[in-house]
Amino acid sequence: MPKVLISDSMSPKAAEIFRSRGVEVDEITGQTPDELKAIIGNYDGLAIRSSTKVTKELLAAATNLKVIGRAGIGVDNIDVPAASAKGVIVMNTPFGNSITTAEHAIAMIFALARQLPEADASTQAGKWEKNRFMGVELTAKTLGLIGAGNIGSIVADRARGLRMKVVAYDPFLTAERAIEMGVEKVDLDTLLARADFITLHTPLTDATRGILSRDALAKTKKGVRIVNCARGGLIDEVALKEALDSGQVAGAALDVFAQEPAKDNPLFGTPNLVCTPHLGASTDEAQVNVAIQVAEQLSDFLCDGGITNALNVPSMSAEEAPRLKPYMALAEKLGSLVGQLEGSDITSLSVEVEGAAAELNQKPITAAVLAGLMRSYSDTVNMVNAPYLAKERGLDVREVRHEREGDYHTLVRVTATGPERRREVAGSLFGDAAPRLVEIAGTRIETDLDGDMIYIVNEDTPGFIGRLGMTLGAAGVNIGNFHLGRRLADKNRGGDAVLMLSVDAPVDGAVLDQVCALEGVKKVKALRF
Numbered sequence: 001m002p003k004v005l006i007s008d009s010m011s012p013k014a015a016e017i018f019r020s021r022g023v024e025v026d027e028i029t030g031q032t033p034d035e036l037k038a039i040i041g042n043y044d045g046l047a048i049r050s051s052t053k054v055t056k057e058l059l060a061a062a063t064n065l066k067v068i069g070r071a072g073i074g075v076d077n078i079d080v081p082a083a084s085a086k087g088v089i090v091m092n093t094p095f096g097n098s099i100t101t102a103e104h105a106i107a108m109i110f111a112l113a114r115q116l117p118e119a120d121a122s123t124q125a126g127k128w129e130k131n132r133f134m135g136v137e138l139t140a141k142t143l144g145l146i147g148a149g150n151i152g153s154i155v156a157d158r159a160r161g162l163r164m165k166v167v168a169y170d171p172f173l174t175a176e177r178a179i180e181m182g183v184e185k186v187d188l189d190t191l192l193a194r195a196d197f198i199t200l201h202t203p204l205t206d207a208t209r210g211i212l213s214r215d216a217l218a219k220t221k222k223g224v225r226i227v228n229c230a231r232g233g234l235i236d237e238v239a240l241k242e243a244l245d246s247g248q249v250a251g252a253a254l255d256v257f258a259q260e261p262a263k264d265n266p267l268f269g270t271p272n273l274v275c276t277p278h279l280g281a282s283t284d285e286a287q288v289n290v291a292i293q294v295a296e297q298l299s300d301f302l303c304d305g306g307i308t309n310a311l312n313v314p315s316m317s318a319e320e321a322p323r324l325k326p327y328m329a330l331a332e333k334l335g336s337l338v339g340q341l342e343g344s345d346i347t348s349l350s351v352e353v354e355g356a357a358a359e360l361n362q363k364p365i366t367a368a369v370l371a372g373l374m375r376s377y378s379d380t381v382n383m384v385n386a387p388y389l390a391k392e393r394g395l396d397v398r399e400v401r402h403e404r405e406g407d408y409h410t411l412v413r414v415t416a417t418g419p420e421r422r423r424e425v426a427g428s429l430f431g432d433a434a435p436r437l438v439e440i441a442g443t444r445i446e447t448d449l450d451g452d453m454i455y456i457v458n459e460d461t462p463g464f465i466g467r468l469g470m471t472l473g474a475a476g477v478n479i480g481n482f483h484l485g486r487r488l489a490d491k492n493r494g495g496d497a498v499l500m501l502s503v504d505a506p507v508d509g510a511v512l513d514q515v516c517a518l519e520g521v522k523k524v525k526a527l528r529f
Contacts, residue, residue, distance in 0.1 A: 002302035007036060008049035010071050011291035021299040037061040045298045047071065048078075049290075056082040069298045071290040072097060072281060073151075074231065075311060076204065084312040087382040091297050091309050094150055096290035097281035102154035104280045105199050105229045108253035109159075111274050112197070112225045113138055115251075118272075136196075139163040144195025145183065146211065147202030147230065148173045155199060156183050167191050170202075192219040197227065204231035214239035223250040229280045232257040237267055244270050255280050307364075313384045314363030324360060328368035328383075330427045330435035331412055333449040333529055335372025337425055337437070338416045340527050341455065343376060345418035349395060354402035356410035356432075362399055369414055370397070408438060440498060445485030447500045453527040454507060456499040459520035460486045464497070467518055475511045478504045496522065 003024040006014060018025040028039070033053065040046070041063040048054065049071050059065070059082050068078060070092040083090050111117060114135035122129050143159045145152050148170040156166045166183040169191045178185040188211075191198070198220070202208045212226070212235040226249055228235055237258055243249040244267075253274040257265055260278060267273055281290070300306035305325065306318030316324055331351070338346070351366045370386035381389060390397060413426040426439040427449075437447050441457075458464055465484075472479060480502040487495045507526050516524045 002044040003042065004045035004047055004298060004302070005040070005043040006047045007031065007052045008047075008071075009051075010047070010049055010294075011288045013288060014047060014071070014291040014295040017292060017295035018299060021303055023299055023302055033058065040065065045069065045302055047294050047298060050074070050077055052077065054078040054083065059083055059086050059088065062086075062088070067091065067298055067301050069093075069294040071294040073101075074203070076231070080312055081388075083384075084388050085385055087385040089301065089307060089313050089384055090311045091294070091301075091307075092311060093290045093293040093297070094309055096293045097283075097286035098151050098154055100283045100286035101229055101280035102151050102158065104255060104276075105151075105155050105201070105227055106158050108227045108229065108255065108274060108276075109138065109143075109197055109199065109225075112227065112251040112253050112272075115272075117274050138197075140165070141196040142167060142194050144191040144198040145169070146188070146191065146198065146200045146234075148178075148181065148183065149201065151230075152199075152201035153181055155201060156181050164197075167194060188216070189219060192216060193221060195221060195224060197225045199227040200230045200234050202230055202234065204233045209233050210236050212236065212240070214242075217243045217248065220248065222248055225249070225251040225253075227253045229255040232260065232262075237265065241267050241270055244272055313387075314361070314367055316361050316364050320361055324364050326429050326433050326435065327357060327360060327365050327410075327412065330429060331365045331368035331414075332372035333435055334412060334414045334425050334427050334437070335369035336375055336529060337372075337440075337449060337527065338414055338423055339373040339376035341525060342416050342418060342421070342423050345420070346373070346395065346416045346423075347419065348398070348417045349373070349390075350398045350400060350413075350415040350417075352400040352402060352411075352413040352415070354411045354413075355405040355408060357412055358401050358403055362401060365412065366397065366399055369412075373416075411438075413439075437500070440485070440500075443485040443487050443496075443498045445483055445498055445500060447481065447483035448502070449527075449529045450502065451480075451529060452503050452506050453529065454499070454501045454503060454512075454515070455523070455525045455527055456501070456515065456521065457523040458497050458499070458518070459522070460495060460497040461520055464518070464520055468499075468515065471514050471518060472503075472511070475507075475514065477507055477511060480504055 001024050004018055006027045007029060009029050015025050015027055037058055040061050044064055045067045047069045054068060056079050065088050067089040073092055073094050075092055078090055080090050115133045119133045141164050143164045143166045145156055145166055145168040148168040159166050160182050167186045168183040169186055169188045173185055214236055217239055240252060244252060251272040255276045256278055297308045300318040304318045305321035307313060307315045351369050353362055367383040370390050371381055371383045374381040374386045374389045408428040411426055411428050415424045427435055427437050430436050437449050483500045486497040512524050512526060
């Protein structure tokens, strides 16, 4: 039974879902990093919110950990590269609190437009300063959207309902998607110059950190109002204070800060500033939604192999996983075969699918090929860290999908290229379940890839098989299965033959040397699957 730790407070529905799916769950919250390190090795999964910090040190102690689920969008509190290197899947729940966060941004826009917090404080203090609080209408104003993803698109929809014009800056926003959203796609400088209100909805990355810098704020329309319910590091807070003081920015509403909890910030006390303590996802509905989603996602993975909303591995639904599983087993064996035959000389890799395989999600198949290939370098490789190991080695990976169906109803072909050679292998599924090698180096050969095997290339001449059998028999090597393919030099005579032998136990180097010394042998390699 898989075991999950919930280390941050979340809706009890999460634990209910885990138990209903047959997952053992412990709810232990409020622990120090050392206390968490002491117990994390007992768990296959970790469900967190924003309090738990998943550091490289914690991951080192997580000897059994397979998956981390973040109930929410941001994963700033997770060392994703370290998790990837360790082979731990990192998931988030990007949709559970999207509406709540978008509504909070809209509420902040209203608060800025009508100076609601200041008017409330003044009125409750016994003042009646009706003429002091002169707001602005939202109708016909231009909203500048920085980040047009899931939350940004909801904000745009709500803003259009308020009869605002929406311009959007997002490098990943296509022209077609912009039309579908009803927004105008612009570059950042154009947005800064035109927007009456600016709202940020982008993750914090090296590319977005400080996107509203001092220089960017200077390019804004004078009197702009800025809302940030995304990540604090997106805005230069010192520069924002200066812009508020000078009147370049008429108002700012912040739900997030560069340092949280924000108990001391240079912005505090600045006029025309609205602040909330990271409440974007703080509604009853959102808290329940993200708890349910993270529990369902972790359960799908631990029980069925489904991967949803993963940040460091290709996703595949729980429905896809059973169909993909035999293909991934085949792909891993093909990758392992190429890796064992070619070693570290590979510089590029092509993964082709055709027939029934071409109808599937190819990303997990490619990841499985890389996992098999990279196992030549490390015995701790899996689908998560294999792509990172491949990238570290500068391996160029290409995916090809063919709609055609050839001699086999489904086929996966792996081609590895190095400085001096090219190795191509192909496999299929027999009975839609059993992985089988069907081609190697242009030679048709059908064999399972399982256990200990010997790969031999030799001249196709009479008597060789007898000599090989005698040599292995004298060395006490028992042949389990014998599979032969050959390349025809012409219509009547053979050129080279390819042999794949399964044997009952690993064959030592001395025996391989004897085989290599046989007349006509060109290559011998011991394999293990």
